Amino acid sequence: MNLEHFKVKLKAEKENLEKEIKYYQKEDPYSDKTRATGISEDGITETEEHDRLSATKTELEKTLTEVEAALARLEQGKFGKCSNCGNQISEERLDIMPSASLCLSCQQKQVRA
Numbered sequence: 499m500n501l502e503h504f505k506v507k508l509k510a511e512k513e514n515l516e517k518e519i520k521y522y523q524k525e526d527p528y529s530d531k532t533r534a535t536g537i538s539e540d541g542i543t544e545t546e547e548h549d550r551l552s553a554t555k556t557e558l559e560k561t562l563t564e565v566e567a568a569l570a571r572l573e574q575g576k577f578g579k580c581s582n583c584g585n586q587i588s589e590e591r592l593d594i595m596p597s598a599s600l601c602l603s604c605q606q607k608q609v610r611a
């Protein structure tokens with residue numbers, strides 16, 4: 499397995515995610531504390547916007563954590579091993595999702611559980 503290939507991929511993904519998170523932080527009307535009274539005229543819109551943005555941001559932050567964990571595993575020489583059963587995760591799967599910490603069968607079991 500070409501670890502360098504995955505390292506490059508993961509680092510690029512990490513940078514992208516960090517940029518996106520910053521973007522969502524900036525766009526979120528509630529991130530500006532001086533404006534966020536919650537009772538402004540367009541308060542409802544702002545609340546909805548905030549909910550939408552913060553949901554996306556939370557999702558991005560979760561992915562970022564996974565990418566960072568994958569990079570850490572790479573440094574520790576544990577990259578590509580399923581964290582549940584210890585089997586090697588297929589390279590095709592890692593190529594699509596380098597941050598995957600579970601093999602396909604464990605992932606499927608987890609989704610069903």
Ligand SMILES: [Zn+2]
Pocket residue numbers: 580581582583584585600601602603604605
């Ligand atoms: Zn597994």
